Amino acid sequence: MSAATGFTVDQVRALAARHDEPAWLLEQRLAAFEAWQAAPYPSSQDEDWRRSDFRHLDLERGLPLVTPNGGAHPRPDAADAAGFLSFCDGQLAAQRLAPELEAAGVVLCPLHTALRTHGDLIRDSLMTRCVPVDEDPFTRLHAALWTAGTFLYVPDGVTVPAPLLSAVQLSHGGVAALHHTLVIAGSGAQVEVVEESSGGSADRTLSVPVVEVLAGSGSQVGFSAIQTWHHGVTEVAHRRVWTGRDAQVRLTVGSLGCQMVKSFVGAVLAGEGGSAKLAGIYFPEGGQHLDYTTMQDHRVPHCTSELLFKGALYDRAQAIFRGVVRVRPEAQQTDAYQTNNNLLLGQEARADSMPVLEIEADDVKCSHGATLAHLNDEDLFYLRSRGLESGTAQRMVIAGFFEPVLTTIPLTSLREQLQQAVRERIAQH
Amino acid sequence: MADGAELVIRDLRATVAGKEILKGVNLTLGAGERHVLLGANGSGKSTLAYVLMGHPNYTVTGGSVEFAGQDLLALEPDERARLGLFLAFQYPKEITGVTVSNFLRTAVEATRGEKVSLREFSKLLTGHMATLEMQPEFARRYLNEGFSGGERKRNEMLQLLALQPKLAILDETDSGLDVQMRQLVANVVRELASSNTGFLVVTHYEDVVRQMQPQHVHIMLDGRIAMSGGLELVERLGAEKSFDWVREEVSHGAVN
Ligand SMILES: Nc1ncnc2c1ncn2[C@@H]1O[C@H](COP(=O)(O)OP(=O)(O)OP(=O)(O)O)[C@@H](O)[C@H]1O
Ligand SMILES: [Mg+2]
Numbered sequence: 001m002s003a004a005t006g007f008t009v010d011q012v013r014a015l016a017a018r019h020d021e022p023a024w025l026l027e028q029r030l031a032a033f034e035a036w037q038a039a040p041y042p043s044s045q046d047e048d049w050r051r052s053d054f055r056h057l058d059l060e061r062g063l064p065l066v067t068p069n070g071g072a073h074p075r076p077d078a079a080d081a082a083g084f085l086s087f088c089d090g091q092l093a094a095q096r097l098a099p100e101l102e103a104a105g106v107v108l109c110p111l112h113t114a115l116r117t118h119g120d121l122i123r124d125s126l127m128t129r130c131v132p133v134d135e136d137p138f139t140r141l142h143a144a145l146w147t148a149g150t151f152l153y154v155p156d157g158v159t160v161p162a163p164l165l166s167a168v169q170l171s172h173g174g175v176a177a178l179h180h181t182l183v184i185a186g187s188g189a190q191v192e193v194v195e196e197s198s199g200g201s202a203d204r205t206l207s208v209p210v211v212e213v214l215a216g217s218g219s220q221v222g223f224s225a226i227q228t229w230h231h232g233v234t235e236v237a238h239r240r241v242w243t244g245r246d247a248q249v250r251l252t253v254g255s256l257g258c259q260m261v262k263s264f265v266g267a268v269l270a271g272e273g274g275s276a277k278l279a280g281i282y283f284p285e286g287g288q289h290l291d292y293t294t295m296q297d298h299r300v301p302h303c304t305s306e307l308l309f310k311g312a313l314y315d316r317a318q319a320i321f322r323g324v325v326r327v328r329p330e331a332q333q334t335d336a337y338q339t340n341n342n343l344l345l346g347q348e349a350r351a352d353s354m355p356v357l358e359i360e361a362d363d364v365k366c367s368h369g370a371t372l373a374h375l376n377d378e379d380l381f382y383l384r385s386r387g388l389e390s391g392t393a394q395r396m397v398i399a400g401f402f403e404p405v406l407t408t409i410p411l412t413s414l415r416e417q418l419q420q421a422v423r424e425r426i427a428q429h
Numbered sequence: 430m431a432d433g434a435e436l437v438i439r440d441l442r443a444t445v446a447g448k449e450i451l452k453g454v455n456l457t458l459g460a461g462e463r464h465v466l467l468g469a470n471g472s473g474k475s476t477l478a479y480v481l482m483g484h485p486n487y488t489v490t491g492g493s494v495e496f497a498g499q500d501l502l503a504l505e506p507d508e509r510a511r512l513g514l515f516l517a518f519q520y521p522k523e524i525t526g527v528t529v530s531n532f533l534r535t536a537v538e539a540t541r542g543e544k545v546s547l548r549e550f551s552k553l554l555t556g557h558m559a560t561l562e563m564q565p566e567f568a569r570r571y572l573n574e575g576f577s578g579g580e581r582k583r584n585e586m587l588q589l590l591a592l593q594p595k596l597a598i599l600d601e602t603d604s605g606l607d608v609q610m611r612q613l614v615a616n617v618v619r620e621l622a623s624s625n626t627g628f629l630v631v632t633h634y635e636d637v638v639r640q641m642q643p644q645h646v647h648i649m650l651d652g653r654i655a656m657s658g659g660l661e662l663v664e665r666l667g668a669e670k671s672f673d674w675v676r677e678e679v680s681h682g683a684v685n
Contacts (some may be wrong), residue, residue: 400526
């Protein structure tokens with residue numbers, strides 16, 4: 001294989017050298033790369049992959065890893081955040097953290113920077129258990145080539161009073177962006193994080209993010225990931241929370257951009273008494289194709305998990321929701337719920353919803369529900385009977401459909417920006 | 430919206446799911462008048478209310494309706510509302526994600542045809558909610574979602590007070606309410622009536638009828654207005670405890 005084509009081992013080595021990475025990390029990268037090369041695509045027989053074909057990505061041809069191109073770095077508009085970390089084209093563009101949080105030991109910095117100060121912690125956590133390297137070809141590709149990362153550490157007992165923002169932007173396309181986000185919350189820590197990905201272009205652009213959120217015992221952690229990528233971007237994402245004893249976590253994902261998305265969203269309930277809420281919204285249009293696999297993985301007793309995914313689809317858009325609830329034999333007294341609501345707004349829009357219950361314990365409360373609906377004339381009539389024009393009534397019902405999930409996003413500025421984006425999309429149809 | 434408006438229904442016929450329900454309804458309500466509509470379950474009272482408001486499931490097959498000098502049946506439901514017609518639903522819909530307050534403000538602006546400042550709206554909302562003995566948190570809840578029967582009815586009354594229509598049709602707004610709440614409904618009717626809002630009230634409760642002091646009482650039977658009169662009809666119903674006598678008198682031609 002020549003160095004000019006394909007993802008290459010030289011890319012891996014250059015990356016490690018540029019950041020003077022520790023040997024263990026280079027080893028992790030190289031092993032992952034070798035495994036990825038042996039099988040660059042998931043099997044089309046695999047339930048999680050067979051509904052989305054990624055061969056158009058032409059991974060063998062490779063892609064340049066994103067590098068700074070000297071463009072302007074828009075500062076995130078996040079006055080209401082306690083701190084932010086902003087990346088543009090794989091490079092740190094701006095950062096801020098409230099001084100009192102820094103004094104309390106909170107760390108919010110690029111992952112490469114944190115390797116020098118929190119090397120052992122990262123070595124112990126980075127793609128070891130939450131999203132393991134060897135989960136699938138894309139986790140391997142990510143482990144081999146992650147280019148930049150967000151690191152957040154909140155020490156035991158520390159409460160971060162306002163949300164923190166991680167912004168990932170691309171000023172151009174034709175590149176691969178592999179951003180890693182590692183959040184480690186200590187015992188009893190409380191923090192809300194919002195991650196926003198945007199930019200890219202219609203040129204072949206691939207985003208392969210991995211988010212790992214490790215919530216220590218008794219911690220309360222919220223993480224919202226919102227992507228508004230250019231409509232030409234392909235994203236294959238893994239986002240997962242790992243709960244310690246009595247931890248309460250929430251993971252919300254929102255999807256407005258991209259041509260094609262494969263998104264794994266999950267919670268591993270690994271400490272007794274933990275609870276996880278997973279929420280998602282998607283609002284595709286045109287030929288956008290969104291494919292979700294969610295996982296509520298109960299490994300220990302006495303945990304609860306709740307999932308609510310809501311999608312509205314215009315035009316020929318397609319959404320696939322495969323919701324797995326897994327209750328391992330030890331995980332007695334599990335409560336797990338799953339709801340997926342789809343609203344079909346386009347003539348040729350399609351939504352498939354597949355609950356998968358893998359229950360291996362016997363003392364379990366578990367339920368799932370899926371709805372598929374069009375706009376309801378009687379609902380609209382109720383609103384119109386109060387003087388609202390048909391269009392206004394429709395906009396209100398569609399925007400309202402997303403509200404139960406949007407209201408879980410803690411950063412007011414981002415929530416309002418999303419509500420605005422939803423209204424704009426409605427207005428365009 | 431000051432002043433009432435006249436409603437004239439002539440030989441109105443309508444079907445739902447291919448079945449004829451309204452079989453020639455004739456009814457005239459003068460501007461600002463209060464009318465009560467009684468009738469057995471299934472006689473077509475809600476159907477009449479829905480048809481007047483323009484419900485998509487009902488098809489008008491004959492007759493005409495004039496309201497505020499316009500051909501009501503030619504108008505969209507929202508145009509009817511903006512003309513000053515209001516229907517308090519027997520079973521109002523749940524709309525997820527739309528708060529009572531957001532909806533009400535949009536509706537007030539739509540019917541008035543102008544923006545209403547947040548300050549003015551808050552004042553209006555607080556006032557009406559106090560009248561209806563509603564807790565302020567109520568305004569932030571999603572429209573009818575998880576509302577109790579009584580809360581739904583209260584919410585319909587809140588919309589009625591906020592929109593100040595020319596003519597309000599109340600479809601069993603008093604059902605499922607305790608005596609005290611029924612009293613409140615009657616008070617709201619009287620208060621709006623004093624500013625000349627007309628009423629067509631579908632009810633099964635004598636106490637409500639008496640308190641709202643209607644000028645006219647109608648009894649519906651099998652999709653027609655079978656009998657019209659005054660409060661004496663209510664008295665007779667109270668004594669007979671059924672509508673059978675209406676049917677008998679109608680079939681013997683002893684109407685009006
Ligand atoms: N969508 C529908 N499909 C079929 N039949 C209907 C439909 N809606 C109403 N009907 C029928 O029309 C008739 C009149 O119903 P309507 O609801 O108007 O009666 P009502 O007088 O309001 O009764 P109630 O006092 O019980 O509220 C009933 O026989 C009812 O079953
Ligand atoms: Mg009825």
